[in-house]
Amino acid sequence: MPHRFPFRLVDRSDGTRVGGQVTVVVSAGGFYARGSGWSVGLVAEALAQAIALLHGGRGAGQVRLAALHSVRLLQEVSPGDRLHIDIHEDVRMGGLRRFSCRARRAGAPVAEATVSVAGW
Numbered sequence: 001m002p003h004r005f006p007f008r009l010v011d012r013s014d015g016t017r018v019g020g021q022v023t024v025v026v027s028a029g030g031f032y033a034r035g036s037g038w039s040v041g042l043v044a045e046a047l048a049q050a051i052a053l054l055h056g057g058r059g060a061g062q063v064r065l066a067a068l069h070s071v072r073l074l075q076e077v078s079p080g081d082r083l084h085i086d087i088h089e090d091v092r093m094g095g096l097r098r099f100s101c102r103a104r105r106a107g108a109p110v111a112e113a114t115v116s117v118a119g120w
Contacts, residue, residue: 022084047085047101047111069116071112
């Protein structure tokens with residue numbers, strides 16, 4: 001991940017990368033106090049960072065968040081939560097990619113977003 005504290009919202013991946021899925025643990029460090037829920041903006045950024053983890057072999061150091069669309073927070077996300085994130089590439093247009101992301105915790109849906117990234 002090119003991000004560092006306080007901008008790294010994905011603390012680590014457990015190495016599970018199956019197809020378009022990645023399992024991550026959201027950051028518990030610094031000012032992200034355990035027990036406090038994240039804003040929808042922080043959750044959306046964590047989904048975008050999961051895209052960089054999943055597609056790290058394809059220039060993730062150059063990938064930049066371009067836009068967030070249809071972001072929905074379905075349950076509170078707290079620091080230290082383990083999220084299973086499904087990522088599906090919807091559109092590819094030059095250096096721009098659009099992904100549908102869905103996060104689950106213990107099988108229950110937590111968040112959804114359409115994320116556009118540039119720089120491929």
